[in-house]
Amino acid sequence: MSVAPANDIAPSNKKLLLYEASTQFKNWRYSGERLVHIRATLNKAAVAAIRVKIETDEPGSSKDVFFLTPDDEVLLVKLYITKIGQLCGFFRFPEEVEATAVTYLKRFYLQNTVMDWHPKNVMLTALFLASKTTNNPISLESYTSHIPKTVASDVLDLEFLVAQSLGFEFAVWHAHRALWGIWLDIQNLSDSMQGLTPEVYDAALNHVRASRLTDAELIYTPSQIALAAISLVLPDITSQWVATKQLNGSSGLANVLDDIKAMISTHGLTPDVESVREVDRRLKLCKNPEKVVGSRAYLTRKREEEMIAEEKRNKKLQKGNVEQDPFGNPLRQRKGLVDYDDDDDDDD
Amino acid sequence: MDAVEKANTERQRRWVKDKKVGEGTYAVVYQGREASTGRKVAIKKIKVGQFKDGLDMSAIREVKYLRELKHENVIELLDVFSSKTNLNLVLEFLDSDLEMIVKDRALVFLPADIKSWMAMTFRGLEFCHRNFVLHRDLKPNNLLIASNGVLKIADFGLARDYADPGYKMTCQVITRWYRPPELLFGSRYYSSAVDIWSVGCIFAELMLRIPYLPGESDMDQLKTIFRALGTPTEEEWPGHTKLPDYVPVGQFPKPAMRDLFTAASADTLNLLSKCLIYEPRKRITAREALTHPYFFALPYPTFPSKLPKCSNQFSARPLEEVDGNVEMNASGPGVKARSLKRKLTPDEVEDRRSIARRLDFSKHTPGS
Incomplete structure (x- = not known):
């Protein structure tokens, strides 16, 4: 795999270089100005949304909060890029895993903000996903057991979100x-x-x-x-x-x-730990309360989600009642913690 | 709702599931359509929640490669979205596959038809290999056929990038009957030549209308190959006796291909034998195959829309491609490939055996 592998295939100018057919070329290249703009927009929207939520939680409390700036966010992400390197060294992952995880982390924060999703968690998911997409999978158990204070759900809960944020485009050059x-x-x-x-x-x-x-x-x-x-x-x-x-x-x-x-x-230098620590301290105060387990906003959101789910279940139940077996419905067997047969047709 | 989730929901709304067309252990396939245009699609729903290691390797491979590979002869992945604990792949809808066509006794294949299928297979495969992707599971039922007759390579659940020289790959890939001898001998360093062997087997199957090398076990597979093509000599395939799982399985003479493929032209047999060369480095590449005289000689390949078509399209396509999954209970990096047993009902197996018996191999394998 060299720099321009397509050259030997067809000298014709019209033929697309392999790189130019990649999702990376098509969807993940920006100008410097564009990056600044994207980050500013995301940051601004997040600050506005979180301010509203903090106010609902406790009116008047948002005026003392120093929200993160786009640069603060970049700095924090950068620190966790260096953590990926450390973990890869520990797991002896090949260079490709590390490079891919770093790319995933950066791409993730072009769709999301640090104030919603802390890079500490996203980094773990990005690395685990990268180990799979680069064909170097390890079991989740051995992954989490070697990382202090980490359980399976810390990694898996965000897997879909990370994959979605990447547009399910896993190949990286x-x-x-x-x-x-x-x-x-x-x-x-x-x-x-x-x-x-x-x-x-x-x-x-x-x-x-x-x-x-x-x-x-x-x-x-x-x-x-x-x-x-x-x-x-x-x-x-x-x-x-x-x-x-x-x-x-x-x-x-x-x-x-x-x-x-x-x-x-x-x-290209490891960020100064003191300045990152300062950002992280402020982040504790300005992160999206909906994502803080136990907060009022979090509970409100959970309640709303429950209600929607309940409504859906009821609807389904009614639909089911119409075709009831006159001899009684068969007992439902649950195969595991979650019943996967349950969601065959209700997610359209 | 977060922007990313919202985008996912919007994607989800673009597609409508109409009816279930198949169900496997890990996935359900629906026939569906694009809500705005009515375009027919297939939606493969993978139940991710079942895997303790999250998104499973075959889903990841399929998404990874199909996201990148856009070619007339490779199945198109139109969209991907998640719903609860499921991953949904929206694929172009394809009516049938080459296995169904081969098995349909009502159909008669002309040499030009076979040439057309082969040309499309090689074109799609050349594109994969040019992109450094090994398919590693080519067989007739992974070559899908669109309603306009165009053939598309599908199921990238076992695909991977070429490893760098010196890096190992698993040899537990490719369905047995289509698996090349170097993998059967346990070679962990291999190349695109593994896919070419599979194409050779498919080529032969198109002419014979039954699987060409139907071994009953991995050991029997080698015997079956050697019976059909002669036991390789050290000169033909230098170093093969040093491969990790090498075992001598008996000496079989090399029969003339012409004895089995009685109706095939010289060009046909030449290309076929080049796909089935023992020494992987000498085996023809997809790119070379495309310029082989076979494709330039008369008869010219049949136009796709004029190719023989199945009468009973896509009624009960088995879902074997989504059944297997990589086991990830290994502690370190490395993939255990899924079991590659070709799933046949006992009846089917019996049926195939009897057909195979009717083919008289003894005529040209006096040593067996």
Whole structure:
């Protein structure tokens, strides 16, 4: 799997590159401005909604709340991106699991806000889901038993929400794959072999890893990020390689690379724990009360959901009564905690 | 309601379930339609709540790959939504499958018909392989047929990306009769060639109208293969005796294919034998197959809409593709593939055996 695998199939310009047919290319690329806008909009809507809920819970209490800003949210998510790395090290997951989980987490927070769903939980679900989508599944039991204070429902309760937020688009193209492709290809340059030690590759890979803490993958292609990472380590060889690929014609490549490099060096750092702690403290006060188990808003919402469910059950019961067996209805056997036969036709 | 949930509910409303057309252990399939257009669809509802590990691997694989793969000869996944503890896949509606067509004794296949099905299979498969996806469960009832005759590869529940060189994959894949010898010998490093073997078996089945290599157990499968194609020599397939599960199963001479496929043209037999080459690296690729002289020789492939069609369409399509699931009680990474037993009723098995017996293999396997 190299950077541009479709090239050898058909030289015709009309043919779509494989990457261009991917859901990543079609649905998960943004401009920097667009990202800012999306996050601001989500944040604003969440703050407004939560303010109303806090007021219903306890009138007048929302004016002292310092809600999170979009930047606060990004910072908190970033901390949990680093936690994914730690967990992956612990479980010895391959690089692909980690990279995929990180992508899932970032994509999730382009649809949802930290004030509704704490990244601490979403991160666990994203990683578990990524282990399955990348074909490295482990049992939920062994997953949760190795993570302190975590039970199965912490992971599974959010699985659908995470999958929905991803639009059920699980395949992700990664920069570390592209880096490997470039690394192999660069060795074809006649005079480049001396400098290409494993340490150099690892240094480039570390830049790719740093890029995961940034928005780079939401803006640039995996191969652009990989190229930037390797050019941070091997500037001369990289430009030589680029020249042989005649990529110079695509104007702006240099600018793109400079952008990514700047992103990696300014944002590709583990966030300062103190500042994250401050954000997390404020989050305790401004998170959506509907999602806080036991709060008044939470109970109200649960009650509403119960009522709707009850109504549905009654309707079904009435429907059932019409065709009652004159000899009495057969006893219903429950197979487990949940009766799955129950919902065959009532969810349209 | 959250925006994401709301979007999910909206998706759900786009589709209407009309009637149940099949039920398996883990899934129910409905015939349905798009509410706004009336377009017919199939809705596969997977009961996720039953799995202790959440979304199960075959559902995840199917969604993952079908979300990405859009091709005329690959089934189209139109939408995905969840409802309570269920995952719903909205798929294009397809009338029948190649197994039903092969079994329908009322139908007569012309060589041009077989060429057409093969061309569509190879085209879809070439697209999968070009996208680095191994299907790993090709067989006639996973090749679905649309009402206009177009063939589409379906059921990606066992599919995966090619592993990088040096990374293991499970050999417990592909339904036995279509499973290549390298998997039967336990090879954990393999390639797109595994799918090509399956296509070769399907190709032969289209000509014979019965499964070509119907082994009764994994061991018998190897024997069946060798009886039909001769026991491989070290020269033909270097290193195969070093594979993890290698066992000698007897020496069978290589019979002439022509003796069994009496009506086939030289081009046909050439392509067929290239799909069934023992050495996986020498086996033809999907892309090479598409440029094989077979496809350029007369008769030209039948136009899809003119292909033989089943009279009893989609009445009781068995749901075996959604029955199996990956067991995830393993403690570490790694997949235990589902059991791959082809589910036949005892009657069916008996029926097939008697057909197979009628085919006189002894004629060209004097060693057995």
